[in-house]
Amino acid sequence: MRATSEVVLPPPRIGPRRRIAVDLAAATHLLGALTAFLGLAALVPSAVALWYGEPVWPFLLAGGITSGCGLALARATAGAGARVGAREGFLVVAATWLLAACFGAVPYLLAGGEQFADPVDALFEGMSGFTTTGATVVTDFEALPRSLAIWRQLTQWLGGLGIIVLALAVLPRLRVGGRQLFEAELPGPEVDQLGIRIRQAVQRFWVLYVGLTVAEASILATLGWTGVDEKMTPFKAVAHALTTVSTGGFSTEARSIGAFAPATQWVVVVFMVLAGTNLALLYYAFVRGRLRPLLRDEETRLYVALLGLASAVLLVELLTSEIEGSDAPLRNGVFQAVAIMTGTGYATVDFAAWPTLALMTLVLCMFVGGSAGSTTGSVKVVRHLVLGRVLRRELTQTLRPEVVMPIRLSGAVVDEKTLRAIVAFILLYLGLFVVGAGVIAVDASLQGPALLPIDAISAAAATLGNVGPAAGPAGPMDSYEPFSDLSTLVMVALMWLGRLEVLPIVVLFTRSYWRP
Amino acid sequence: MKVFIIGAGQVGSTVVEALHADHDITVLDMEPARLSALAYKYDVATFEGDGTSRRDLSQAGIANADLVIACTSRDEANLVAGMFGRREAPHAKTIVRTSELEYVELWREGQLDVDFVVCPELETAHAISRAIGVPAARQTDVFAEGQVQIVEFDVEEGAPKSVVGVPLRDADLPRDSKVMAIIHGDELTLPGGDSVIEPGSRIVVIGSPRAAKEWGALLAPGGASVQDVVIFGAGRVGTAIARVLSGQGISIRMIEASRERARAAAEQFPKVRVYNAVGFDPDFLERERIGLAQAAIFAMRDDTKNLYGASLAKVHGVPFTIAVAHEAVSIAAFDQAGIDVAVNPRAVTAEEIVRFAHDPRTQQVAMLEGNRYEVLDVTTRETSRYIGTKFRDMPVHGALIGAIVRNGSAIFPHGDDVLQAGDRVIVFTEASNAPWVIEAL
Numbered sequence: 001m002r003a004t005s006e007v008v009l010p011p012p013r014i015g016p017r018r019r020i021a022v023d024l025a026a027a028t029h030l031l032g033a034l035t036a037f038l039g040l041a042a043l044v045p046s047a048v049a050l051w052y053g054e055p056v057w058p059f060l061l062a063g064g065i066t067s068g069c070g071l072a073l074a075r076a077t078a079g080a081g082a083r084v085g086a087r088e089g090f091l092v093v094a095a096t097w098l099l100a101a102c103f104g105a106v107p108y109l110l111a112g113g114e115q116f117a118d119p120v121d122a123l124f125e126g127m128s129g130f131t132t133t134g135a136t137v138v139t140d141f142e143a144l145p146r147s148l149a150i151w152r153q154l155t156q157w158l159g160g161l162g163i164i165v166l167a168l169a170v171l172p173r174l175r176v177g178g179r180q181l182f183e184a185e186l187p188g189p190e191v192d193q194l195g196i197r198i199r200q201a202v203q204r205f206w207v208l209y210v211g212l213t214v215a216e217a218s219i220l221a222t223l224g225w226t227g228v229d230e231k232m233t234p235f236k237a238v239a240h241a242l243t244t245v246s247t248g249g250f251s252t253e254a255r256s257i258g259a260f261a262p263a264t265q266w267v268v269v270v271f272m273v274l275a276g277t278n279l280a281l282l283y284y285a286f287v288r289g290r291l292r293p294l295l296r297d298e299e300t301r302l303y304v305a306l307l308g309l310a311s312a313v314l315l316v317e318l319l320t321s322e323i324e325g326s327d328a329p330l331r332n333g334v335f336q337a338v339a340i341m342t343g344t345g346y347a348t349v350d351f352a353a354w355p356t357l358a359l360m361t362l363v364l365c366m367f368v369g370g371s372a373g374s375t376t377g378s379v380k381v382v383r384h385l386v387l388g389r390v391l392r393r394e395l396t397q398t399l400r401p402e403v404v405m406p407i408r409l410s411g412a413v414v415d416e417k418t419l420r421a422i423v424a425f426i427l428l429y430l431g432l433f434v435v436g437a438g439v440i441a442v443d444a445s446l447q448g449p450a451l452l453p454i455d456a457i458s459a460a461a462a463t464l465g466n467v468g469p470a471a472g473p474a475g476p477m478d479s480y481e482p483f484s485d486l487s488t489l490v491m492v493a494l495m496w497l498g499r500l501e502v503l504p505i506v507v508l509f510t511r512s513y514w515r516p
Numbered sequence: 517m518k519v520f521i522i523g524a525g526q527v528g529s530t531v532v533e534a535l536h537a538d539h540d541i542t543v544l545d546m547e548p549a550r551l552s553a554l555a556y557k558y559d560v561a562t563f564e565g566d567g568t569s570r571r572d573l574s575q576a577g578i579a580n581a582d583l584v585i586a587c588t589s590r591d592e593a594n595l596v597a598g599m600f601g602r603r604e605a606p607h608a609k610t611i612v613r614t615s616e617l618e619y620v621e622l623w624r625e626g627q628l629d630v631d632f633v634v635c636p637e638l639e640t641a642h643a644i645s646r647a648i649g650v651p652a653a654r655q656t657d658v659f660a661e662g663q664v665q666i667v668e669f670d671v672e673e674g675a676p677k678s679v680v681g682v683p684l685r686d687a688d689l690p691r692d693s694k695v696m697a698i699i700h701g702d703e704l705t706l707p708g709g710d711s712v713i714e715p716g717s718r719i720v721v722i723g724s725p726r727a728a729k730e731w732g733a734l735l736a737p738g739g740a741s742v743q744d745v746v747i748f749g750a751g752r753v754g755t756a757i758a759r760v761l762s763g764q765g766i767s768i769r770m771i772e773a774s775r776e777r778a779r780a781a782a783e784q785f786p787k788v789r790v791y792n793a794v795g796f797d798p799d800f801l802e803r804e805r806i807g808l809a810q811a812a813i814f815a816m817r818d819d820t821k822n823l824y825g826a827s828l829a830k831v832h833g834v835p836f837t838i839a840v841a842h843e844a845v846s847i848a849a850f851d852q853a854g855i856d857v858a859v860n861p862r863a864v865t866a867e868e869i870v871r872f873a874h875d876p877r878t879q880q881v882a883m884l885e886g887n888r889y890e891v892l893d894v895t896t897r898e899t900s901r902y903i904g905t906k907f908r909d910m911p912v913h914g915a916l917i918g919a920i921v922r923n924g925s926a927i928f929p930h931g932d933d934v935l936q937a938g939d940r941v942i943v944f945t946e947a948s949n950a951p952w953v954i955e956a957l
Contacts, residue, residue: 400791400803400804402771402791402792402793402800402804403789403790403791403792404778404779404781404782404790404791404792405782405790406779406782406783408786411786413783
C-alpha cells in the first residue's frame with residue numbers, strides 16, 4: 001500500500017563500516033585536556049629556579065610544549081563530545097601516564113647536562129618520577145640544579161595519588177563519569193564500595209595527602225632548625241616530604257636518607273608506614289577521629305605484621321654478621337624493611353652489598369607492597385591476603401568438594417568476580433616480572449653491564465613494583481645508568497605497567513578491546 | 517470475644533480450630549474453596565474478599581472485632597491488613613504473621629504499630645532449640661519467662677527403676693518437678709500419688725529448666741547436651757534455626773542442594789560450615805562423617821524429603837533427629853518412622869496466636885497431642901473458691917496445677933502449699949475443659 005500523499009524518505013545513511021569500537025576522538029580530547037593541565041606543573045620548578053637564580057627557560061619550555069600539545073590535541077578533536085566510556089578510559093589512563101613520563105623527561109634533557117645526554121635515560125627518570133618508583137640514572141647529585149632536583153621530587157608527589165585523579169578533583173569541567181578512571185588509577189583492587197561520590201573521595205584523599213606532606217616537611221625542617229640534624233635544610237625537608245608521602249624514594253642526596261641523622265630516619269620511617277596505609281582508613285582515623293575501622297582492618301593488621309616480620313629477619317642478619325649497617329642494627333633493619341616493602345626505595349645503607357638472606361628478604365618485600373588505597377606499588381597486601389584465602393579454600397575443597405566458603409575480608413564477603421580479577425592480576429604481574437627479568441638478564445649478558453641473576457631479578461622486581469633501587473649495579477648508592485638502552489626501555493615499560501596495575505594496559509593489547 | 521481472621525490457610529485454620537468453640541469468628545479469604553471447607557467444619561462466619569482492601573475489610577465487619585489476626589502467607593498483605601485493622605477497629609488487638617525476621621526485630625523495637633508479630637520460621641526455630649535443650653523430649657514449651665518448662669517424654673523399656681514401675685509417691689523424681697499427665701495409648705491419666713509410670717507410655721512433666729534436663733538425662737541416659745548439629749536445608753526455616761542455635765554457641769553444619777541458597781547461607785553465617793550437596797548422597801554423608809553429629813535437623817520444604825533424610829540419618833548413626841512437618845498429617849508419619857521430634861510451623865504459630873485469644877488473665881497457652889490438651893497460665897482472682905485451699909485437698913476435675921508463679925518466681929507446689937489470690941497458676945487440662953478451668957480460677 002502506498003500513502004496517498006507522496007512522502008519522500010531520505011535515503012538511509014548507513015555510513016562506512018566501523019572498524020574499531022573505541023571512540024578515539026573522545027579519548028584524544030580528554031587526553032589533550034589532561035595533558036594541557038599537566039603542563040602547569042612546570043610552574044613550580046620555574047618558581048624555584050627564579051628564587052635560586054637558576055635558568056627558568058627549560059621548565060617554561062617543557063611546560064609550554066606539554067600544554068601546547070595538549071591544547072592542540074583537544075582543539076583538533078573539539079567536536080568529539082565527552083563519550084568516554086569504560087573502553088576509552090583504559091586508553092586515556094595508559095596514554096596520559098606515558099605522555100606524563102615524556103613531559104617529565106623534557107626538563108632533564110634541557111637542564112640536566114651530561115648525565116641526561118641520552119634521551120632514553122631522561123625518559124627513565126621521567127617515568128621513574130611519575131610512577132613513584134625512585135629508580136634513578138643520576139650519578140652526580142651535586143651537579144643537579146636545585147630547580148631540577150625539586151622537579152624530580154615534584155613528579156613523584158604528583159604521581160603518588162594519581163595525576164588524573166588530581167585533574168578530576170580540580171577541573172570540574174571534565175565531566176567524565178569518573179569511576180572507571182579513578183579505579184584504573186588508584187592502586188589496589190576495589191573491594192568495598194566507597195559509598196560516597198568520586199569527587200568527594202578524591203577531595204578527601206588530597207586533603208589527607210597534602211596534610212601528611214606538610215606535617216612531615218614541618219617536622220623535618222624543625223629537626224634541622226633545632227640542630228638535631230645539621231644537614232636538614234628547609235629545602236631538603238620539603239624535597240623529602242614530597243617523596244616520602246608518595247612512597248617515591250627520590251632523594252637529593254647521593255647517600256639517600258643515610259646522609260641524615262638517626263632522628264630524621266625514624267621520622268621518615270613513620271611517614272613511610274603511614275603512606276603505605278589505606279588512605280580512606282587514615283582519613284577516618286585522623287580527620288574524623290574514628291580509629292576503630294583502621295585497627296579492625298585485616299589488611300592493615302597483616303601489613304603491620306609483615307613489616308614487623310621483615311624488620312625482625314633483617315635485624316637478626318644485621319646482629320649476627322658484620323655487614324654494612326651493623327653499627328645500628330635496629331634502625332637500619334626497620335628502615336630498610338619499611339622502605340622496600342612500601343616501595344619507597346630510600347636507603348640508609350648500601351643493602352646491595354648485603355649477604356643472600358638479607359638481600360632475598362628485601363627482594364621478597366618488593367612483591368608485598370603496602371595497603372590498597374595507598375600510594376604504594378607492587379602486588380599489595382590485600383591481594384596476598386585474598387590469594388592466601390583462595391588457596392586455603394582450594395585446599396579445603398580438595399578434601400571436601402561440597403563445602404561452600406565465601407572469601408571474607410574484614411568480615412565482608414568478597415564476590416567471586418573480584419577474586420578472579422585478583423588471581424588474574426597476580427598471574428599477569430608474575431608473568432611480566434619473569435619476562436622482564438629474563439630480557440634484562442639476557443640483554444645484560446650481551447651488552448653489559450655484568451649482572452648476577454639476582455641483580456636482574458631484583459631490577460625487574462624493583463621497577464615493576466615501583467620500588468626503586470635494586471641489587472648489584474642498580475643498588476641504592478649506585479644508579480641504573482650502566483644498563484643498555486634496551487634494558488632501560490624495558491624497565492620504563494615495567495614501571496608504567498606496575499603503576500597502573502597491569503590490567504588497564506594489557507587490555508589494550510587484546511583484540512576484543514578494539515573490535516566492535 | 518469477636519475474632520477477625522484474615523487468611524484461611526493452614527495457620528488460619530489451626531487458629532479457627534482452637535478458638536471456634538468459645539469465640540465469635542469471622543474469616544476473610546480470597547479463595548471461596550478454603551472458606552467453604554472451613555464453614556462446613558466449624559460454625560464460623562466467612563467472607564470472600566481481599567485482606568488488603570479496606571472496603572472488603574469494613575464490609576466484613578472488622579470494626580466490631582476485639583482481635584484481628586492477619587495470617588495469610590504473604591507478609592505484605594498481612595502488614596497492610598494489620599494497618600487497616602488498627603484504623604478500623606482501634607480497640608482491637610492486632611496480630612500479624614510474617615516470614616521476615618526483620619519485621620520481628622522492627623516490632624520489638626516498637627517500629628511496627630501492631631500488638632504482636634509472629635514468625636512461623638522463628639517459632640519453629642525456638643521449638644527446635646527447646647527440643648535440643650532436652651534431647652529425649654518429644655515436645656517442650658516454656659512459661660513464666662523461661663522459669664517453668666513443660667516437657668513431653670516417651671518412656672522406653674529399660675528406663676530406670678527408680679522412676680518407672682513404682683507408685684509416684686515412692687519414686688525418686690528430680691527436684692522441682694511434677695508429672696502432670698501419663699498417656700497410655702489414647703487414655704490420659706492425671707496422676708495421683710499411687711499412679712505408676714509404665715514403659716511404653718508417654719508422660720508430661722512440668723518443672724524448672726534444670727529439672728527438665730535431669731528428666732531428659734534420666735529417661736535417655738548418655739544424652740549429653742547437644743553441641744554439634746547438622747541442619748538439612750538452608751531455606752527460611754533452616755536459616756532461622758541456624759540463627760537461633762548459633763546464638764547458643766552450638767557448632768553447626770548446613771547442607772543445601774541449591775547453589776544460591778547455600779552461598780547465601782555461607783555468607784550470612786561465617787561460623788557455619790555450609791555444604792552445597794544433596795543430603796541423601798551416601799558417599800557425601802560418609803565422607804563428611806555426618807553420622808557423628810549429635811543431632812540432625814531436617815528443615816527442607818518437602819515433608820517426604822525430611823522424612824527420608826531423617827531415616828537415612830538414623831541409618832548413618834545420628835542419635836537424635838528433628839524434622840519439620842509442614843503438613844499436620846506428617847507428624848504421625850514421622851512418629852511412625854522413629855523420628856525423635858516433629859515440629860509443625862503452623863501449629864507453633866497458631867499456638868502463639870491462640871494465647872492472645874484467651875481470657876486476659878491467661879498469659880500463655882501450649883497445645884499438646886494435637887490440640888487435645890492445653891497448658892494454661894492463669895492469674896487467680898480474689899473471688900476464686902480455691903483460694904486458701906491446700907493442694908492436697910484440690911479436687912481432680914480433669915485439670916492439674918503444675919506450678920505457680922508467686923512474686924515473679926516459680927514454685928512447684930507440694931501437698932501442704934496453699935493457693936493465694938494473685939498467683940499465676942500453670943494448669944494442665946483437656947482442651948474442652950479449658951474455659952471451665954479459667955472460670956473456676
